[in-house]
Amino acid sequence: MIKKSLIFKNEKKELPLVPLRELVVFPYMVTPFFAGRTATIKAIERALETDRQVFLVCQKTNSETPAEEDLHHVGTSAKILQMLKLPDGTLRVLVEGLERGTLNKIISRKDSTRVIFTPISEDRNVDSNIAALMAAARKSFKKYAGFQKKVSQDVLDAIEKAEYPDKLIDLIAANINVEVEKKIEILAVKKVSDRLETLTVIIESENNVLELQNRIQLKVQKKLEQNQKEYFLNEQIRQINKELGNDNNDPSGAKELERRIKEANPPKEVLAKAESEIKRLSRLQPMSPESGVLRTYLEWIADLPWSKKSTDNKDIDLAAKILDEDHYNMKKAKERILDFIAVRQLKESMKGPILCLVGPPGTGKTSLGRSIARALDRKFVRVSLGGVKDEAEIRGHRKTYVGALPGKVIQSMKKAGTVNPVFLLDEIDKMSSDFRGDPSSALLEVLDPQQNNTFVDHYLEIPYDLSKIMFLTTANSLHTIPYPLLDRMEIIEIPGYTDFEKERIASQFIIPRQLEENGLEWADISFQKSAILNIIRKYTMESGVRNLEREIATVIRKIARKAVSGGYSEKSEEAFKVTVTSKSLKKHLGNPRFEDDIVYKKNRKGLVYGLAWTEMGGKILPIEASLLKGTGKLILTGSLGDVMKESAQIALSFIREHFREFNLESDFHEEIDIHIHVPQGAIPKDGPSAGITMTTAMISALTEKIVRPQTAMTGEITLTGRILPIGGVKEKVLAAYRNKMTAVILPEENRKDTEELPSEVLREIDFFYADSIQNAMKILFEDNSDKD
Numbered sequence: 001m002i003k004k005s006l007i008f009k010n011e012k013k014e015l016p017l018v019p020l021r022e023l024v025v026f027p028y029m030v031t032p033f034f035a036g037r038t039a040t041i042k043a044i045e046r047a048l049e050t051d052r053q054v055f056l057v058c059q060k061t062n063s064e065t066p067a068e069e070d071l072h073h074v075g076t077s078a079k080i081l082q083m084l085k086l087p088d089g090t091l092r093v094l095v096e097g098l099e100r101g102t103l104n105k106i107i108s109r110k111d112s113t114r115v116i117f118t119p120i121s122e123d124r125n126v127d128s129n130i131a132a133l134m135a136a137a138r139k140s141f142k143k144y145a146g147f148q149k150k151v152s153q154d155v156l157d158a159i160e161k162a163e164y165p166d167k168l169i170d171l172i173a174a175n176i177n178v179e180v181e182k183k184i185e186i187l188a189v190k191k192v193s194d195r196l197e198t199l200t201v202i203i204e205s206e207n208n209v210l211e212l213q214n215r216i217q218l219k220v221q222k223k224l225e226q227n228q229k230e231y232f233l234n235e236q237i238r239q240i241n242k243e244l245g246n247d248n249n250d251p252s253g254a255k256e257l258e259r260r261i262k263e264a265n266p267p268k269e270v271l272a273k274a275e276s277e278i279k280r281l282s283r284l285q286p287m288s289p290e291s292g293v294l295r296t297y298l299e300w301i302a303d304l305p306w307s308k309k310s311t312d313n314k315d316i317d318l319a320a321k322i323l324d325e326d327h328y329n330m331k332k333a334k335e336r337i338l339d340f341i342a343v344r345q346l347k348e349s350m351k352g353p354i355l356c357l358v359g360p361p362g363t364g365k366t367s368l369g370r371s372i373a374r375a376l377d378r379k380f381v382r383v384s385l386g387g388v389k390d391e392a393e394i395r396g397h398r399k400t401y402v403g404a405l406p407g408k409v410i411q412s413m414k415k416a417g418t419v420n421p422v423f424l425l426d427e428i429d430k431m432s433s434d435f436r437g438d439p440s441s442a443l444l445e446v447l448d449p450q451q452n453n454t455f456v457d458h459y460l461e462i463p464y465d466l467s468k469i470m471f472l473t474t475a476n477s478l479h480t481i482p483y484p485l486l487d488r489m490e491i492i493e494i495p496g497y498t499d500f501e502k503e504r505i506a507s508q509f510i511i512p513r514q515l516e517e518n519g520l521e522w523a524d525i526s527f528q529k530s531a532i533l534n535i536i537r538k539y540t541m542e543s544g545v546r547n548l549e550r551e552i553a554t555v556i557r558k559i560a561r562k563a564v565s566g567g568y569s570e571k572s573e574e575a576f577k578v579t580v581t582s583k584s585l586k587k588h589l590g591n592p593r594f595e596d597d598i599v600y601k602k603n604r605k606g607l608v609y610g611l612a613w614t615e616m617g618g619k620i621l622p623i624e625a626s627l628l629k630g631t632g633k634l635i636l637t638g639s640l641g642d643v644m645k646e647s648a649q650i651a652l653s654f655i656r657e658h659f660r661e662f663n664l665e666s667d668f669h670e671e672i673d674i675h676i677h678v679p680q681g682a683i684p685k686d687g688p689s690a691g692i693t694m695t696t697a698m699i700s701a702l703t704e705k706i707v708r709p710q711t712a713m714t715g716e717i718t719l720t721g722r723i724l725p726i727g728g729v730k731e732k733v734l735a736a737y738r739n740k741m742t743a744v745i746l747p748e749e750n751r752k753d754t755e756e757l758p759s760e761v762l763r764e765i766d767f768f769y770a771d772s773i774q775n776a777m778k779i780l781f782e783d784n785s786d787k788d
Helices: 038-049 128-148 153-161 165-174 180-188 192-244 254-264 268-283 289-303 316-326 331-346 365-376 408-416 439-446 499-517 529-539 546-565 585-589 642-657 688-703 729-738 748-756 759-764 773-780
Strands: 013-020 030-035 053-058 074-085 091-108 113-119 354-358 380-384 422-426 470-475 490-493 524-527 577-580 607-614 617-629 634-637 672-677 711-713 743-747 766-770
Touching: 013 038, 013 091, 030 038, 038 053, 038 074, 038 091, 038 113, 053 091, 053 113, 053 180, 074 113, 074 180, 128 153, 128 165, 128 192, 153 165, 165 180, 165 192, 180 192, 254 268, 254 289, 268 289, 289 408, 316 331, 316 365, 331 354, 331 365, 331 490, 354 365, 365 380, 365 422, 365 470, 380 408, 499 524, 499 529, 499 546, 524 529, 524 546, 529 546, 529 585, 546 577, 546 585, 607 688, 607 729, 617 688, 617 729, 634 642, 642 688, 672 688, 688 711, 688 773, 711 729, 711 773, 729 743, 729 748, 729 759, 743 748, 743 773, 748 766, 766 773
Parallel strands: 013 053, 354 470, 354 490, 380 422, 422 470, 524 577, 607 711, 634 672, 711 743, 743 766
Antiparallel strands: 013 113, 030 091, 053 074, 074 091, 091 113, 607 617, 617 672
16 A cells, blocks of 8 residues: 655755756756856855755756746756766766755855755655556556667666656656657646646657657668669569560660650751660669669650741731730831741741840830730740859750759750740840859850851750740840840830820720739729829839739729629629729829929929939929029039039030120129029939030029920030930920920930820920020020010
8 A cells, every 4th residue: 555645845945056958857867967157066066065955947048147037947956966077177967856846036146046946745645547647657658668779677667666656757757858848847747647647648749759750761661672672673684684685675765765856856966966875875774873864864855846846827917916915006026026927928947036125124025925926826935034143044054963954945945845936035134144154145156046056055965956936035224235145136125105005005905904803804894094094193103014003903903892892793683883083093092102293383584394214204304593692603403413414514614605695794604603403302313315404494594584384305415505316205205295394395306206206295295396505595585585
């Protein structure tokens, strides 16, 4: 009969504190540890001077000087059995666990750190429930010991003889390899039945994991034995067939590869190389590493299209219809494709063109590539070159390297499956180079019609004909493309869209597509023209239509939610009708994100409107000139670039030379300072096209004449007074139209550029052309003497 008694009293005790890392000590457990921290060494020395007892607590963190919050709330008092001082000053301490305790308070003293703890009383009553739990714990640990193979027989005997539940728990917990948190959980539970249950659950969980690991290990072992067995059997069969002269078997797969390569109908040079490699493969053991490399190489040759081509669509009208279905405008690009189809009908063997589509982001360059493939009825493949900096990405690696593959060109040809796909090289302007080579140099051969019929990939080491491919490349800018590469491509510029073009694109393409994608094609939903223009001008700022599509999609999603909330669907008898107006946009999209350009309500001396080009389109650029008492200085503000500052200096020099033409004194500049300011000073501005605008602003301030109202201008000037042509005419004029300007002054040589402007712009704006500053001044100051 087991006595029912409590071994320990529930009284607080004080002992030196020894924090441990990744070690949990249980009662009855004898274990060594090393002590190197000063506070720990002092605590052990104090303990040795008294009753040799310390309180061991496991740390939560790896802190060198743990605070109270860095320690677990439960630990074990222990007796120091042995202490050995090592040459480096650290101590090797052997301890035996005595009793569990909960940490109450840490006391820091000069000589050591001590801890006040409350011992956890152990209930040693063994009823039928406790006896059953003890039996379950013993059974689980035996199973665990069977998996681990590291538990000694002495430990198993001690656990079998343990008559009290607390001793059984502590002996088992000290001999299982589980996480610290789980051991702390076992140490902390006070009720004996709960401790036994917690211990059994943790052991069973570990048993499940160990059982699964053993099962996997057995399967791996069995698989390895099977592979070895197959290797020896295959080798014996090969030797028997060799002695018998029997070639019916093809263990290496060489004959199958030979058949596939001949069916692909490659050129003679390729076939000769493939046959040579096939002979090598047939002589190798199937399981050898070199056999795997050769087989992969020959499979690439077999999978590539060598003679298979798609039949081109020769119907020019059908091709034009397909191109118009997918994209609005883009006349130059579409006409070039239709020209290609026409020439193909006259000459079948022509080489594929190499076109470079250049334009701002979101203008449809990549999607145009897909549309061209559809119009020609060819396969379409796309390779993104953005961020590519390794030549091997284009030409591949030598097949001797581990994991070697052909480059992106050959990989894409395998994917296309024909020798004449439409091949899009996207973002060709965003390649870079480093120590691994320059991919743009590798592309020189790919994009040269005189060389790409014998393109050699490093992996294949045989020529491959790329001349039948229609290559398309896309770029946002030509400045970063090396000239030799640029010289090999036919440049087709795709300019940013005007507001009117965006409105038509939205009406004809974006809105129908978004209605279909958001499940509202059955509903009667319409956008007013003014609403679309408001989205373009006040909620987006871009040359393309990507953000425009996002904003329209947002509006349509809001409408979709309204339809669902109202119980409408495709099967509803009542029609669901919504008209999006300018007033309703704020409800769908919130406040406008972009404001109109700065245009002053009142005209005054020294105020002139220029026109600027940005990547997001054209802008009105007001320029202000003011005269101050001074010494002839020219003050320029508004975050201007060097070129713009030079234009202002040229303008002043021209006025000083031609002072008589403007009724000025020869020394007009000596007692005044001229201050020129371009508003929105946080935005950097540069370029020569503001020359005429700055000249006009100075003359207006000096002569006290007001410039012709609602007039904008642009043009580069020279010291002799000539006005030179500028770029971005279309975008600049549209900015003038958007800001309700009625007249625009352009250089004479830009007269031809106005022919491409929308008819509504030509109706509303009067265009004046000038080849000199004098001619421009006659237009700008005509009948505008001193009116304020």
